[in-house]
Amino acid sequence: MNKNKILIVEDNVDTVELLKKRLRADGYDTAEAYDGEEALKKVTEYEPDLILLDIMMPKLDGFEVCKRLKEDESTRYIPVLMLTAKGDVDSTCKGLDIGGDDYLAKPFDYKELVTRIRSLISMKAEREKLLKEEKSEALEKMMDQVAHEIRNPLVTIGGFARRICESLSESDPNRKYLKLIVQNVETLEHMIKKLIELQATVISYREPVDINEIIAKALEEYRPALEENHVDVTTDLMDNLPNISVDRKQIKIAIAHLIENAIEAMRNKTRELNIASRVREGYIEIDVSDTGVGIPRDKLKSILDPFFTSKIHAGLGLTYALKIIQAHRGTISVESELGKGSTFTIRLPVKRPGSH
Ligand code: MN
Helix, strand or coil, X not given: CCCCEEEEECCCHHHXXXXXXXXXXXXXXXXXXCCHHHHHHHHHHHCCCEEEEECCCCCCCXXXXXXXXXXXXXXXXXXXXXXXXXXXXXXXXXXXXXXXXXXXXXXXXXXXXXXXXXXXXXHHHHHHHHHHHHHHXXXXXXXXXXXXXXXXXXXXHHHHHHHHHHHCCCCCCHHHHHHHHHHHHHHHHHHHHHHHHHHCCCCCCCEEECHHHHHHHHHHHCXXXXXXXXXXXXXXXXXCCCCEEECHHHHHHHXXXXXXXXXXXXXXXXXXEEEEEEEECCEEEEEEECCCCCCCHHHHCCCCCCCCCCCHHHHHHHHHHHHHHHHCCCEEEEEEECCCEEEEEEEEECCCCCCC
């Protein structure tokens, strides 16, 4: 978990030191600026999650800093907590008028300060999450449309290529080129089919199930593939997991995609697959661990995102799994070490929202 970053803007060195010490002790990362100009420079470099902004400062005062931050598209959504003088109602009002998100009168109570910081940062995170969801929904729609529009011309290309290919004599040198065209069209058709399937994922029927049973079924289905690839399978399944209400078929598909992904990652490597289950903090967790090639650090964040996966073929299975799990209000996370392997963890809430 990354630390939240707070930029302390304050010309009083003692106040800065005190805030810095306490905020760091509370797990925040901090940077400091001692006047308004420095503050504007630091905001760009440091990209804080929140700015603590003193009003009375040399060079640019807090009002001016706040005004400029709120005018700039790249900084306007960073919450600004203004530190005003006690009883100075005019400053307080002015601060809020020009876009300050909250204020606290000096001398302030540290506990109150931290409470406000926490609430402002969580509002910011919530907003960013919403934005991201909107964006990915729009992208998904576009992808679906593209998939449908590519499908028809592809059928035409493939169909005619096949016909021409069949009409040529065995010895015709163009035959091999046409065969290549047909093969490539088939790869594309397969991809498009998967994309359309992905969009059509719906959770239709929920019933209380034992997740361990689903894991066993998914493994059973993959037994031929696992044996063929010489993968050793072990399981650490927790006894007496609470039953949870899910679409049994879809969850099995999600687990199957993770198994398939693990097999893929372990080509030319030691091949040990472990599946574990447990209940923890209101969630059922399922780990699918492999001893495969691992995922590079820069890819780790986007591995589950269909729009950033470099290998769309491999990526689609993971995206499919994620979509199913998200439809159950769950999450998938991944940890990985290059050359050592990866662990994908599915988390499913034990209770459905609204139930008690
Ligand atoms: Mn001051």
